[in-house]
Amino acid sequence: MESLTEYVPYIIQNLINAAQRGSFYAVISIGYSMVYGVLMLFNFAHGDIFMVGTYIGFGIATLFLAVFAGLLPGPLIFIATVVVTMFLASWIGVFVEVTGYRPLRQAPRASAAITGLMIGIIFETGILILLGAKRLSFPPLMESVTYNVGGVYFTNVKVMIIIISLLLMLALHGFIQKTKWGMAMRAMSYDFLAVPLMGVSINIIAPLTFAVGAGLASVAGILYGQAYPILDPYMGVIIGWKAFVAAILGGRGSIKGAALAGYLLGFIEIFVATIFPSTLRDLIAYSIILVILTFRPRGFFGMEHSTKLRL
Amino acid sequence: MRKIALLTVFAICLAMILTPTAFSARKTIIKIGINAPLTGDIPKVGEGSKYAAMLWLEDIEKAGGLEVGGKKYEVELVIEDNESKAESAVKANTKMITQDDVLAIVGPQSSKQAVPSGEVANKYNTVMISPWSTNENTTLDRPYVFRGCFLDPFQGPVVANFITDEFAFTKAAVLYDVANDYSKGLAEVFKAAWEKKHGAGSVVAYESFTTKDTDFSSQLTTIVKSGAQVLFSPQYYNEVPLIVKQAKNLGWKGPIVGSDSWGSAELVSLCGKDCNGLFFSSHYAAAGAKGATKAFIDRYEKTYGYIPDDVAALTWDALKLAEQAIQNTGKITGKVAKDRTAVRDALAQIKDFAGITGNMTFTQEGDPIKCAVIVKINDEGQFEFYKSSCP
Numbered sequence: 001m002e003s004l005t006e007y008v009p010y011i012i013q014n015l016i017n018a019a020q021r022g023s024f025y026a027v028i029s030i031g032y033s034m035v036y037g038v039l040m041l042f043n044f045a046h047g048d049i050f051m052v053g054t055y056i057g058f059g060i061a062t063l064f065l066a067v068f069a070g071l072l073p074g075p076l077i078f079i080a081t082v083v084v085t086m087f088l089a090s091w092i093g094v095f096v097e098v099t100g101y102r103p104l105r106q107a108p109r110a111s112a113a114i115t116g117l118m119i120g121i122i123f124e125t126g127i128l129i130l131l132g133a134k135r136l137s138f139p140p141l142m143e144s145v146t147y148n149v150g151g152v153y154f155t156n157v158k159v160m161i162i163i164i165s166l167l168l169m170l171a172l173h174g175f176i177q178k179t180k181w182g183m184a185m186r187a188m189s190y191d192f193l194a195v196p197l198m199g200v201s202i203n204i205i206a207p208l209t210f211a212v213g214a215g216l217a218s219v220a221g222i223l224y225g226q227a228y229p230i231l232d233p234y235m236g237v238i239i240g241w242k243a244f245v246a247a248i249l250g251g252r253g254s255i256k257g258a259a260l261a262g263y264l265l266g267f268i269e270i271f272v273a274t275i276f277p278s279t280l281r282d283l284i285a286y287s288i289i290l291v292i293l294t295f296r297p298r299g300f301f302g303m304e305h306s307t308k309l310r311l
Numbered sequence: 312m313r314k315i316a317l318l319t320v321f322a323i324c325l326a327m328i329l330t331p332t333a334f335s336a337r338k339t340i341i342k343i344g345i346n347a348p349l350t351g352d353i354p355k356v357g358e359g360s361k362y363a364a365m366l367w368l369e370d371i372e373k374a375g376g377l378e379v380g381g382k383k384y385e386v387e388l389v390i391e392d393n394e395s396k397a398e399s400a401v402k403a404n405t406k407m408i409t410q411d412d413v414l415a416i417v418g419p420q421s422s423k424q425a426v427p428s429g430e431v432a433n434k435y436n437t438v439m440i441s442p443w444s445t446n447e448n449t450t451l452d453r454p455y456v457f458r459g460c461f462l463d464p465f466q467g468p469v470v471a472n473f474i475t476d477e478f479a480f481t482k483a484a485v486l487y488d489v490a491n492d493y494s495k496g497l498a499e500v501f502k503a504a505w506e507k508k509h510g511a512g513s514v515v516a517y518e519s520f521t522t523k524d525t526d527f528s529s530q531l532t533t534i535v536k537s538g539a540q541v542l543f544s545p546q547y548y549n550e551v552p553l554i555v556k557q558a559k560n561l562g563w564k565g566p567i568v569g570s571d572s573w574g575s576a577e578l579v580s581l582c583g584k585d586c587n588g589l590f591f592s593s594h595y596a597a598a599g600a601k602g603a604t605k606a607f608i609d610r611y612e613k614t615y616g617y618i619p620d621d622v623a624a625l626t627w628d629a630l631k632l633a634e635q636a637i638q639n640t641g642k643i644t645g646k647v648a649k650d651r652t653a654v655r656d657a658l659a660q661i662k663d664f665a666g667i668t669g670n671m672t673f674t675q676e677g678d679p680i681k682c683a684v685i686v687k688i689n690d691e692g693q694f695e696f697y698k699s700s701c702p
Contacts (some may be wrong), residue, residue, distance in 0.1 A: 010536050013561070017528035133354030135549050137581045146560055153562035228525040228553055230581060232352075238523055273529040278519045279489045298496075 011149035015117025020158050020227060023165035027237060029246035029258040030172065031213030036211045037253035041109055045096055046118030046213065047240015048123040051233065053218025054138075054225055055087040055127060060085045061139050061222070078141045082222060084110050086215040093214025094207040103208070114160035120236070127233040135232060136224030161223045168219060169259050172212070176255065181208060182191075188251055203257040249289055251302025260300060265289070339645045341377055343633060344407035346418035346428060346664065351395025352522070353547050355577040356420050359623035360442070362615050364417070365389055366607075367630040380642040389413055393424050400424035404431040404439070406410045412647045414637065415440065416652055417629045420622055421547075421572075422446035422493035424468055429456040436648065438655045440633060441626035445571065446496045450677040455655050457631040457677040459668070460594050462605060463493075466570060467500030469683045469700045470592050471508060474541050474568055477590075481509045481554045484516035484539030485695060488546060491522055497545040497570055515539045527554055531561045545570035552582035559585065566590065574621040579692035586688050593686045594621040596696035604667040621668070628666035 008236050028050055034041045035043045043049075061081045068077050145156045176182035184200045185208070196202055224239075225231065246265045250257025268288055273281040293299070345364050349357035362633040368388055376383035389411045393400035400419045407413045408431070419425045425444035432439035433453040441449055442459040445466055450456045474480055483505050487498035496586075502514045513668060516537035518530035532552075534542060535687040544554055544567060553571055558567060569591035579586060597618045599609050636658035643650055664671045673677035682701040689695040 002422065010532065013532050014529060015533060017526075017561075021526050021528070130351060131355075133350040135354070135577060135581055137552070137583070145562065146562070148562060155560045187543060193375070229556070230525070230549055230553055232549070234523075235525075270529045273520075278530055279521075282521065 006189070012152045015156050016152065016158065016162075018267040018270035019162050019263070020266075021264035022037070023162050024220055024224055024262075025237065025243050025246050025265045026259040027165050027168060027216050028243035028254055028264025029250065029262045030169065031217050032244055032247035032263050033250065033253055033255055034185070034209050034213050035259035036247065037191075037255070038185055039105075039206055040192065041112045042116070042244065042247070043101070043210070043213070043246070045100070045123065045242075046112055046217065047236035047238075047243065048120035049089075049092055049096065049214045050217040050221055050224075050238070050243075051236030052092050052123050052127065052241060053085065053214060054129070054231060054235065055136075056088050056092075056219030057081065057085040057218055057222040057225060058136060058138055058231055060088070061141060061225075064138055065141075072209060081141060082219055085222060086090075089218030089221075090211035090215040092218075093210035093212070096214075097207045097210040101210075102203070113124055118239075124233045125235075131233075132206050135230055138229040139223075139232060140229070141226060157226050161227060164223060168216060172216065172255065174306070175212070185209060195201070196279035220243030245286070245289060249292065249299050254299070254301035256300075257299055257301030329528070337618050339384060339544065339643055340414040341379075341384045341386045341637065341643065342389055342411055342634050343386065343630070344391065344404075344411065344413035344416040344418075346391050346393055346403045346407070346416055346424070347420060348399055349390075349392035349426070351393075352549060353395050353421065353575075355548070355575050355620070355621045356443070357392065358396075359576070359620055360418060360610065360626045361390060363623040363626040363632060364390065367627060367634075369413065371634075373490065377637065379640065382643075384643060392461050393419050393428075395421070395424070397424050397427045400428045401431055403541040404428045405435075408432065408435045409435050410701070413437070414647065414650055415633045417442065417626060417633060420444065420626075422496070423491050425449045425458075429453050432456055436655075438633070438636070438658060439649050440629040440658075443571075443622050448496075450494070452676075454659075454677070455651075457632075457658060457673060459625045459632065459679065460571070461681055461683055462678055463497045463500050466683060467497055467591055468504040469685075470543060470568060470570065471501055471504040473590070473685050473698065473700065474543075475508060475591070478541065478566065479564075480540035481513055482515045482537075482539050482541075483509075483513065484518070484537055484542045485514060486518050486520070486527065486534065486542060486544045488522055488544075488550070489519040493572065494545050494547075495519075498543075500542055501545070511672065525553055528561060531558050531563065534558075535563050536562055538554055540565050542567045543569075545572060547572045548575035548578040549581065550602035551578060552585065555582060555585045555589070563579060571621060574616050574686065574694065576620045579688065584692075587690050587692060589688050590697065591686055591688075592700075593684050593694070595619040595624050596684050596686045596694055598689075598693050599696045603665070606677060607667050624668050627634070628668050628671075631666065632658065632671070634665060635664065 013086050022178045031046050042213045064081050096119055099108050100115050101112055104115055148153055184205050246261040247258045250261030268285045346356040349361040371377050371386045379387050389407050391403035393403050415441050416432055419428050420443040422444040422619055425441040426446055426448045429439055429449050431502055434457045436455055440457045444458055445460055445463045447462055450458055485498050488494040505514055515536040516539055520527055520534055555567055567589050571593045573591040574593040600608055637656035638656050640653040662672045669681040671681055681701055685698040686694045687697040
């Protein structure tokens with residue numbers, strides 16, 4: 001029997017691994033949760049919006065590296081890539097809202113859910129037709145350096161992913177709490193019917209919500225491309241479903257809950273794979289979530305929507 | 312009313328009587344089906360198969376058709392995309408056999424599709440040659456199913472022997488995809504071969520994941536901690552770069568060895584410098600090829616702009632085998648069921664067929680006896696011949 005201290009670096013290593021994986025789930029599940037908060041629907045195209053965002057990020061990164069490599073310092077290229085990608089990808093969000101969901105705003109919720117799935121398939125097939133089935137490799141935006149601290153290995157990329165994800169979530173929190181747009185979103189999620197009477201147009205707030213969600217997803221996509229640099233038109237499907245699970249677990253509509261549940265999901269997945277044979281990972285991970293939801297069906301921070309009326 | 316009904320029945324009867332005559336009056340065309348993953352997880356494999364088939368067809372057309380028993384027949388390729396999915400591959404085989412009346416099928420490439428598709432081909436008594444599927448079950452108890460490559464029970468020990476001889480290691484780790492017949496089968500064979508050599512428990516980490524996973528950090532952390540000296544990962548080329556990069560980031564220092572699924576032209580462009588210096592077992596090595604193999608490589612590169620990978624070479628051999636078998640039948644009757652059986656019998660008889668990936672003679676099960684090659688990815692990112700290993 002090995003002594004317990006030998007396990008400490010091993011556990012810390014897995015904690016870092018989990019923090020990286022959880023960061024992606026957290027940032028992407030926020031997009032689900034925000035849309036649910038405002039429109040009371042789950043945007044099932046969100047995983048594929050993440051995928052399109054990653055491809056846009058790939059294009060911008062490749063372009064910037066080709067033009068500015070050597071001229072500008074690395075971090076500046078990275079920031080420029082993030083900003084431009086975020087801007088372009090947010091229009092994908094707006095496009096999805098305006099063409100896919102707006103015409104169905106009065107339709108039953110099931111129609112909207114099916115539309116989301118359909119938009120996802122259109123994006124996947126669109127990328128497949130546009131770029132072919134060939135795999136693309138995301139260019140590294142920074143030199144990866146591996147550090148070894150007492151038997152725990154981590155790279156600067158890993159640390160950057162975790163930090164940027166946390167910063168993004170803090171920025172979003174500020175946006176929602178401190179700005180007028182954020183206030184309008186919060187109000188909309190509180191009462192969908194009364195808020196338009198106050199002069200806040202749903203036709204602005206809804207696309208804005210989608211835009212912010214898509215922008216976040218596209219940054220997650222750039223970071224994802226740094227950690228797992230193989231692009232694939234179907235890459236958004238599984239991560240999208242997992243982020244959806246996180247959004248439910250965190251409590252529908254709660255951004256704080258979505259972020260927290262995203263990290264929790266990352267931790268459960270990594271630790272189940274570490275302790276049990278990895279074959280059982282998804283089975284055990286999702287059984288745990290099922291158990292949590294059995295005892296707390298609203299998720300961690302979900303509120304009761306009894307006051308809401310849908311006409 | 313009754314008159315119309317009678318007329319209809321009469322018309323249908325007439326049509327039924329006339330159809331076979333109309334059918335036999337048509338010229339007999341030899342149709343060869345290609346069942347390939349043009350989209351999905353491994354599109355480069357599909358592309359290689361398709362291009363090799365197109366080169367083969369070009370040769371046939373240049374010769375004015377395929378000569379069987381002194382008569383030339385027009386050849387047509389039916390290319391179906393199996394999307395790298397088992398169910399689509401089965402559907403494609405069924406369609407090609409029942410609707411397109413193909414004489415023989417080449418493909419599917421990977422075992423995940425070839426194992427279930429072989430069942431269909433065998434059921435309909437149609438020859439199927441899988442160029443690239445190394446899983447035992449593809450041809451097992453299926454007289455109509457053949458393959459163009461060696462098997463995993465052969466490949467696994469080859470890799471285990473190579474690592475032992477080359478590095479003198481005694482502790483190995485395995486990382487494989489549990490949802491893939493090919494990967495899972497080869498991992499099991501390797502584990503058995505390794506433990507037979509170095510004793511029970513010498514595979515110190517035996518970790519798995521599921522298709523489409525991108526994060527292997529928990530598995531790799533366990534592998535690094537286990538004290539393994541070498542990592543064997545029989546994965547497809549699209550997963551290899553992720554595994555190699557993540558392993559390095561988690562402090563893995565030893566070599567990573569792969570199997571024939573690494574041998575795609577796309578591996579190095581996806582992996583970059585990280586894969587340089589690694590080894591894998593394969594069917595052929597493009598760098599340093601001679602004779603007919605070289606001629607094929609040069610022609611392929613000239614036409615499509617890159618060096619063909621093993622799938623393309625094996626597909627070429629599979630088509631040549633099919634061609635040889637069709638010619639050996641002596642005549643084409645035009646009755647597709649009868650011709651298919653004749654092709655099968657002829658194919659099973661072929662001895663010492665000189666393919667560009669080596670000489671082949673089929674065993675009772677339809678598996679060729681041939682050699683394996685250990686390939687090293689050199690510093691220029693080329694696949695370099697390193698060693699040969701024959702059974």
